Amino acid sequence: MKYIGHGNKEIVERVLSPIEAKEKIKKIKELKEVVISSRIARECIDIAYGFFTPLEGFMGKEDVNQVCKKMALKDGTLWSIPITFDIAQKEIKEKSIKEGDTILLRYQDSPFAFFEIEEIFKYSKEEIAQNILGTTDTKHPGVKMLDGFKDTFLGGTITLINTPQFNPPFDKFWFTPRRLRKKFSQKGWKRIVAHQTRNVPHTGHEWLMKGAWFSANGDLPVEKLQTGILVSCIIGPKRVGDYIDEAILLCQHKLHQEGYFRDDIHMVSFVLWDMRYAGPKEAILHAIIRSNLGCTHHMFGRDHAGVGSYYDPYDAHRIFDQIPLSSLNIKPIRILEWWYCPICQEVTYSGLCGHIEHQQKFSGTMIRSIIQDKVQPNRLLMRPEVFEKVMEAAEYYGFGSPFCSKEYLAQRQPVFVLLPL
């Protein structure tokens, strides 16, 4: 089946079987090996399975430059964040890595991917930070990440040779773009609205999704529902105090298990991605990834992918006015806040409810502090079954806490493992 992704290119899939991989390794004279970081491993998976279609590898200098200056690849395709492979000049020299080499990338002590190097180049990290994040302030987590990059970049194509084995509960939610599109067509979904999250759902999130569903469903008939919601969780590096990944996935899934959504209009999967917190630029990238997943609509709430006060809360809405409609195969659904109104006596939408002076905003921080004390929040804030699941995940995966602790970060089971080739 041919699946068309971003840039009107067929969904990329660059994965070799272990037999093909071993054959190829035998043929390479003087195999050079490079051990990669977990971020680069995640991005190799994204490239190889087409989450980043049309990219077939890590960017060369002209692509990075155009993404910084024009928010596009060198062929003009819309793209908003450079996808780069950083390495120390010292390592390049020691291993005498040259343009034209095919090197073996290793991860978790196993062969992981082939990297055909087309280009070795330097690019100013400050320039990337200024153009993409709008700041070079090292307090910004995206700047901090860039700061940690090594001094040189390699551009070229990636081919995965070792299929990641996802541990439970991740295995149940792992869908490549091709598998996801197949799933959507089995479900008969014509329109799919993506909800990006790194949270355990409170009712504010639930209503956000419900509002977006109406917006996406629009003029479609409702006797037979053809619109679905894809909860697309971001799985990447964790910090102390974040919700544990397992709780996020299982609690989002709980919403349709318990009927808060019909199970034929709601599903959960995840994308491996290290957030840059690039606000508007990151919103564009999220839209590109979800269009590759087969989604037709993407929700953008308040301060999407923002951090601190680096961006206006609605910058991530406005950036979609600055790009030609034809540059993206997915429509943004722009959403204000949902809040609880004691006059309406229900969760309501800030774009509808007129009792502004009575609004009670959903505070993620407040809900977290309630959960931290293991007290069940009011069901108007969080569904009791979701709370129960949070506590269960805390016991089972989180060493007693639904939030990442030092113990969890050091001892958690990895999201995926690699088997020996």
Ligand SMILES: [Zn+2]
């Ligand atoms: Zn009201």
